[in-house]
Amino acid sequence: MPIRKFAVPSSEAEIPDFLNAIVLLANFVVIPATAYGAQLALGALGVTLVYSVLRFANFAHGDLMAFATAATILIVWLFQGWGVSLAPLPTAILALPLGMIITCLLALGTDRFVYRFYRHQRSPAIVFVMVSVGVMFIYNALTRFLIGVDDRRFEDGERFIVTVIGFREATGLDQGLALRTSQVLTVIVMVLVTTAVFWFLRSTRTGKSMRAYSDNEDLALLSGINPDRVVLVTWMLAASLATIAGVLYGLDKSFRPFTYFQILLPIFAAAIVGGIGQPFGAVAGGFIIAFSEVALTYAWRGFLTHILPPDLIPAGLVQILSVEYKFAVSFLILVIVLLVRPTGIIRGRVF
Amino acid sequence: MLVAENLTAGYGGVDILHSCSFAVGAGEIAVIVGPNGAGKSTAMKAILGMLPLRTGRVTLEGADITGLSPQARVAAGMGFVPQNDNVFPTLTVEENLEMGAFIRRDSYQDTMESVYALFPVLREKRRQPAGELSGGQRQQVAVGRALMTQPKVLILDEPTAGVSPIVMDELFDRIIDIARSGLSILMVEQNARQALAIADRGYVLVQGRNRFTASGETLLADPEVRRSFLGG
Numbered sequence: 001m002p003i004r005k006f007a008v009p010s011s012e013a014e015i016p017d018f019l020n021a022i023v024l025l026a027n028f029v030v031i032p033a034t035a036y037g038a039q040l041a042l043g044a045l046g047v048t049l050v051y052s053v054l055r056f057a058n059f060a061h062g063d064l065m066a067f068a069t070a071a072t073i074l075i076v077w078l079f080q081g082w083g084v085s086l087a088p089l090p091t092a093i094l095a096l097p098l099g100m101i102i103t104c105l106l107a108l109g110t111d112r113f114v115y116r117f118y119r120h121q122r123s124p125a126i127v128f129v130m131v132s133v134g135v136m137f138i139y140n141a142l143t144r145f146l147i148g149v150d151d152r153r154f155e156d157g158e159r160f161i162v163t164v165i166g167f168r169e170a171t172g173l174d175q176g177l178a179l180r181t182s183q184v185l186t187v188i189v190m191v192l193v194t195t196a197v198f199w200f201l202r203s204t205r206t207g208k209s210m211r212a213y214s215d216n217e218d219l220a221l222l223s224g225i226n227p228d229r230v231v232l233v234t235w236m237l238a239a240s241l242a243t244i245a246g247v248l249y250g251l252d253k254s255f256r257p258f259t260y261f262q263i264l265l266p267i268f269a270a271a272i273v274g275g276i277g278q279p280f281g282a283v284a285g286g287f288i289i290a291f292s293e294v295a296l297t298y299a300w301r302g303f304l305t306h307i308l309p310p311d312l313i314p315a316g317l318v319q320i321l322s323v324e325y326k327f328a329v330s331f332l333i334l335v336i337v338l339l340v341r342p343t344g345i346i347r348g349r350v351f
Numbered sequence: 352m353l354v355a356e357n358l359t360a361g362y363g364g365v366d367i368l369h370s371c372s373f374a375v376g377a378g379e380i381a382v383i384v385g386p387n388g389a390g391k392s393t394a395m396k397a398i399l400g401m402l403p404l405r406t407g408r409v410t411l412e413g414a415d416i417t418g419l420s421p422q423a424r425v426a427a428g429m430g431f432v433p434q435n436d437n438v439f440p441t442l443t444v445e446e447n448l449e450m451g452a453f454i455r456r457d458s459y460q461d462t463m464e465s466v467y468a469l470f471p472v473l474r475e476k477r478r479q480p481a482g483e484l485s486g487g488q489r490q491q492v493a494v495g496r497a498l499m500t501q502p503k504v505l506i507l508d509e510p511t512a513g514v515s516p517i518v519m520d521e522l523f524d525r526i527i528d529i530a531r532s533g534l535s536i537l538m539v540e541q542n543a544r545q546a547l548a549i550a551d552r553g554y555v556l557v558q559g560r561n562r563f564t565a566s567g568e569t570l571l572a573d574p575e576v577r578r579s580f581l582g583g
Contacts, residue, residue, distance in 0.1 A: 205453075208442065212450045215439040222431055223496070224422055224454035 016173060021306035023167075023175040033294035034287070035183040035252055038190035041286025042245035043263065044270035045197060045279055046238040052214040052277035053234040054115070056128035062264035063139035064239065065246030066257045067106060070147040072099030072247050073154045073255060080156070088158035090181065092247050100243045107239035110135055111231065119231070136261075143257045152255040155182055175306075182251040193244055194283050197237065201279060206233055214277065262327065266293065269330040273337050275344030284345060293329040296320045352377045352535040353398075353429075353504045358407035360397045366405065367393040368559045375504065375535040375552060380526065382567065384543035385556035386580065391539045392434075394556065395508050398537070399431055400424050412503065426454055430502030434509045437493035440482025444473050447481050447492050451499030459499060466495040469525060487518035491525070498529070505529065507538035511545075523549055544581050547571050555580060 043065060050058045058064075075095035079085065086094045114135060118127055160166075161184055164176030201207040206229075213220040213230045221227065246260060253259070270289045274281025300318035321328065337344065354374045361367040367390045375381035383391050396402040398409055400421045408417045416424055425431065439447050448466060452459035467474040470491040476484060481492045490510055497505060510526070511519040519542060527549055530536050540546035547553045550567030555576060563576055570576050 205449075208446055208449060209453060211442055212439045212446075212453075215441050216436050219433070219436065219439065220450070221422055222425055222433075223450050224425060224500075225450070 017306045019171075020173050020175040021303055023171075023173055023177050024303050024306065027175065027177045029291075029294050029298055031177075031179060031183055033291045035186045035248075036294065037287035037290030038186045039245055039249040039252065039286075040263070040266050040270045040290050041283040042190055042193065042241050042248070043267040044274065044282035044286050045194060046241035046245065047267055048271045048274070048277055048279055048282040049197075049234055049241070050238050051271070053210055053230060054119075054128070056125045056132060057268065058238075059129065059132045059264065060110075060136040060139055061238070061242060062260045062262075062267065063136045063143065063257075064103065064107065064242045065249070065263075066143045066260035067139050067146070068099055068103040068239070068243035069246035069250045069255050069260070070143045070257070071102045072096060072243065073147060073152055073250070075099060076154050076156075086157065088181070089185070090155050090157045090251055092154055092251055093185070096243065096247055099247060100240045103239040103243045104236045106139075107235040107242075108232065111235050140257065140261065147255075147257075149257060152250075154255065155251050157181065180252070182248070186248045186252060189244060189248060193241070194279075197241070198279060200237075210234060265327050265334075266290075266330040269334040269337075272334060273344055275346035278344065278346040281344055281346035288345075289330055289333060292333060293326050296329050297323045297326050352379075353409070353411055353537060355398050355409045356407055358394065358397045358409075359405040360393065360402045360407075361405075362393075362402075366559070368397060370406070371397075371556065371559065371561050372407075372564075373398065373537065373554055375537045377503075377535055378530055378533050379551040380530045380536045380538070380549055380567075381552040381554065382543075382546045382550035383537070383539045383554045383556060384541075384546060384580065385554075385562075388558075389556040390559040391556055392508065393559070395506065395539050399429070399506065425500060425502075428500075428503035430497035430500055430505040432490075432493045432497045432505070432507045432510060434512055438481040438489050438496065441480050443478050444481055444484070444492055445477040447496050448473075448499050451496035454500060462499055462501055466498055469498075469528060470495055487514045487522065490514060490518075490522060494522075494525070494529075502534065504535040504537060507536065509539055509541055511540065511542055519545065544571070547581075 043061065047058055047061050050056070050061070072092060072095045075098050076091045079091050079095060084094065085091050114131060115128070118131055158181055160178060160180055162177060162179040164178045167177040201211060209220070209225045210230050210233060212223065213225055213227065217227075249263070266289045270285035271282045272285070273288055274283070274285030298319065301314060301316065304318060305313050352375055356372045357370045358368050358372070359366055359370055371390070371394055373381065373383065373394065383394060385391050393402065397404060400416075400419055404417065408415060410416065411424075411427055411429065414427070416427055419427060421431070439450060442450065448463050452462065472488055473491055473495060476488065481489060484492065494507070494510065507526070511522055514522065523545060526536060526538070538546065547567040547570050553563070553565060553567040553570040554561060555563040555570065563570055563573065565573070571581070
């Protein structure tokens with residue numbers, strides 16, 4: 001069959017190029033953005049829970065995540081010193097429950113000695129926001145006292161599920177693909193945790209009482225719902241979510257206290273994009289922010305090289321924003337949402 | 352059943368209520384009517400314990416509940432349907448009823464069944480958020496929620512405010528049904544004529560004082576009450 005033999009080389013050249021483009025996109029956009037989105041989603045879920053039940057935007061949430069991560073790292077070191085590990089998984093997974101307990105204690109202590117006073121005063125929401133900024137500075141300092149300001153890598157165990165070299169050898173493609181344990185772990189944990197939180201809010205008596213309290217505080221009191229218990233459960237959920245989000249973010253990137261203050265902006269943006277006070281919206285918002293941020297700061301030239309004919313390949317990097325401006329993306333989305341649809345994707349409430 | 356005697360109360364040192372008394376017996380309907388600013392809402396708050404009393408006492412089945420908080424009164428057997436914001440809008444109808452039964456530790460399925468029997472439309476809409484219902488249906492959810500604690504006395508603050516006349520008639524019919532089942536009902540109403548028509552006891556409040564107290568029938572027949580408060 002001479003004709004087919006003649007046609008084969010050109011199609012063979014096209015298909016791997018297309019595959020290379022897909023792999024490139026997966027490696028530099030889809031996988032990192034999915035993991036980052038899951039981390040933002042967990043953070044935004046905590047912010048949105050505090051907002052819907054306690055009725056204020058908690059600026060201390062980012063630094064609560066930082067504290068939680070620092071506490072977990074200390075436990076990881078302790079475990080490593082004892083030779084305890086969960087290999088091939090990172091030791092941090094083993095330390096996570098203890099980190100959650102410590103963080104719950106911090107959050108409950110803060111509520112007892114700070115927020116409760118203002119709750120009993122029936123202070124307006126803006127007072128709570130300002131108080132949370134103060135709490136943020138305290139957490140911030142506490143974290144630095146605890147572990148210092150340095151960059152800490154605490155990812156151990158098997159770091160890669162798929163390595164770039166391994167992928168190239170297995171597929172014969174030019175582009176490599178790396179899939180890290182922390183990324184897969186992030187997504188699995190995020191799915192499990194958000195499912196558990198949604199189930200808790202929808203199906204348990206305590207979860208329903210939290211939603212009732214969030215809906216109509218006076219009627220909840222008249223129905224005999226104990227506000228102290230609702231507040232307690234909310235802080236425990238928020239602190240646990242902060243620990244999980246913080247540790248997964250730290251595993252994926254590395255731990256530096258100030259980065260947790262910085263991701264407060266994308267986390268708030270995610271909660272608002274999704275519809276503030278809407279748990280499902282917060283998760284959706286996390287992914288929207290993460291994909292926008294990664295897609296807008298990614299240099300698309302490599303991808304275009306694979307799919308465009310040679311004479312159409314652009315000379316520049318085709319990078320819309322440089323990586324330094326990644327937080328501007330969250331800010332931009334925030335501004336657009338507040339102008340166009342201030343209630344968010346799923347209609348949230350503004351108190 | 353529920354007796355409130357000599358209530359004097361107000362806001363910030365100014366008395367709104369002056370030695371008002373109300374009572375409702377088992378299976379009876381008592382209605383408080385009166386012009387705007389007569390102190391109807393204040394009377395309701397005083398009975399519910401949302402306002403400190405200067406004088407007077409409130410008893411439920413002979414037990415003094417004057418010192419109890421509103422929540423404790425609910426636990427003691429008072430059901431309350433506020434005028435506004437009386438449902439949990441994002442919770443489903445069924446979840447609203449469950450929250451009404453929050454303080455109960457026993458099984459409340461029977462009570463929920465009897466609420467659905469009273470308001471069949473709620474059974475149809477039980478999976479729908481209460482905030483998406485019509486005004487009349489929402490009032491039914493609100494009354495149903497208050498019934499879930501199996502109260503001895505049900506207190507309603509203007510249950511027919513903002514609903515159409517047809518819905519109002521139906522709501523009054525249901526309130527009569529509830530009273531026939533043995534509950535005492537105390538309500539404040541704007542639609543004085545219709546409310547007095549179903550009332551065993553009527554209280555006309557004027558400037559924070561009991562002006563007329565008699566059966567609903569007698570009040571409706573009283574020319575002075577008709578002229579002054581019912582528009583002829």
